[in-house]
Amino acid sequence: MTDTNRPHTDRVVLMNPGPVMTDARVRSALAGPDLCHREPEFSDLLTRVRHKTTLAAGGDTRHTSVILTGSGTSAVEAAISSAVPADGGLLVIDNGHYGERFQHIADAHGIRTRRLELGWGTPVDPSAVGAALAADPGLTHVGLVHHETSSGMLNDVAALTRIAHEHGRELILDAVSSIGAERLSLAEDGVDWLAGSANKCLEGAPGLAFVSASRTAFERLAAAPRRSFYLDLHRHYTAQEKAAAPAFTPGIPAYYAFEAALDLALTEGQDARHARYSALALQLRAGLADLGLDLLLQHAHRAVALTAVRLPEHMSFDELYRGLRAEGFVIYGAQEQLAPGWFRLSTMGRMTTQDVDRFLAALSGLMHDDRMRHR
The missing domain is CATH 3.40.640.10 (Type I PLP-dependent aspartate aminotransferase-like (Major domain))
Structure with missing residues (x-):
């Protein structure tokens, strides 16, 4: 029997807002x-x-x-x-x-x-x-x-x-x-x-x-x-x-x-770390937009370390979490009033551009999986 909680990669990317991946x-x-x-x-x-x-x-x-x-x-x-x-x-x-x-x-x-x-x-x-x-x-x-x-x-x-x-x-x-x-x-x-x-x-x-x-x-x-x-x-x-x-x-x-x-x-330095986090957030947000997903807040009000995203249509957070966890990504649910329709993605810690690319590919795969879309 396949263990669906075991990621397909040895690198587990924490996209929760702390604790973060460390050097x-x-x-x-x-x-x-x-x-x-x-x-x-x-x-x-x-x-x-x-x-x-x-x-x-x-x-x-x-x-x-x-x-x-x-x-x-x-x-x-x-x-x-x-x-x-x-x-x-x-x-x-x-x-x-x-x-x-x-x-x-x-x-x-x-x-x-x-x-x-x-x-x-x-x-x-x-x-x-x-x-x-x-x-x-x-x-x-x-x-x-x-x-x-x-x-x-x-x-x-x-x-x-x-x-x-x-x-x-x-x-x-x-x-x-x-x-x-x-x-x-x-x-x-x-x-x-x-x-x-x-x-x-x-x-x-x-x-x-x-x-x-x-x-x-x-x-x-x-x-x-x-x-x-x-x-x-x-x-x-x-x-x-x-x-x-x-x-x-x-x-x-x-x-x-x-x-x-x-x-x-x-x-x-603070400026360089801000720039590193900003680049990861922009990369992630552009990829999410390309997938047709809505983001919370206007650009000017968003922090560089976290993005709130509307759940894909016909997909619950639990389904999305399990699918992404199997691919080596830990995502975070929304809180209270946002919980029914949103989830959160952090770009804190030692995340890389390759991690973001791999995450977007995994998310796209789940969104286009007929088993997910027809539930």
Whole structure:
């Protein structure tokens, strides 16, 4: 009997938006030596990774980063729960699943919010953000997702940070699926709190997340409420900055891999990686259009790392997933309201033009398979 889950090739191409395919040097780094996290060797590794993370986030000598063992969501939650003061509030900019997640995180910590619910895939109007802030002086922070992975929408960080600052508020940015691929800079854009992940466009291994901000902002957290124990940013900052040590036991192999990935990202440079991702996305989108498939969003609003695609006619996501998985491709379903008719394709990680060509050929074959089309 044929195993339909076994790909026809040894190379499995991950087209899900993280974890991503990594460079061989990143995978090799995972096999680094066993190490106690209280030894000087780990202090040195932690210090290097923090510095390189800050550089990747476009920070300068005014900025630093705190590394967390956890997913990207842990960094977003740490930033929200630590930065918003006891008497403050959060304006949630919601144009997708992860914008809505800001609301859920704030609710879990009893933080007052106002939610600007725009609808999935709807561009953010900066004037509406300004009006919401003007109407509620008690909102101290704005929560924004840079790349809304539920739709592939790219929100304008610079414009919305500018609006927040004009009203005397701070911006908390979910850059989990954008940092490394999209133009983003702590120093140039003025982002107050940036939450990111090692295992998406920075192309590290899963297991680490981080929050980057100014040193002054981290120091001010000494007077902030302690809403969480493990995710208390001031606790992590104090341990990492003052003692060059982790507050809790870290995922040491992921640190080895993240340093290797950061070295590759900094050597390649943000502009070159953006160009590499852009070329893959354009190649993929042109091929999808040639197959007659509809894409979500207008070109100007699409991030370079993900494309939302309407399912081929007469084909369910499960059928498409199984057919492509057998050819060596992992695709991703859409979420919530888009789930019935759409799927998502990531071009993150160490994907190649040959991978994209092979994927389009496999997809075309499935779409023209009479067994699929007549179901």
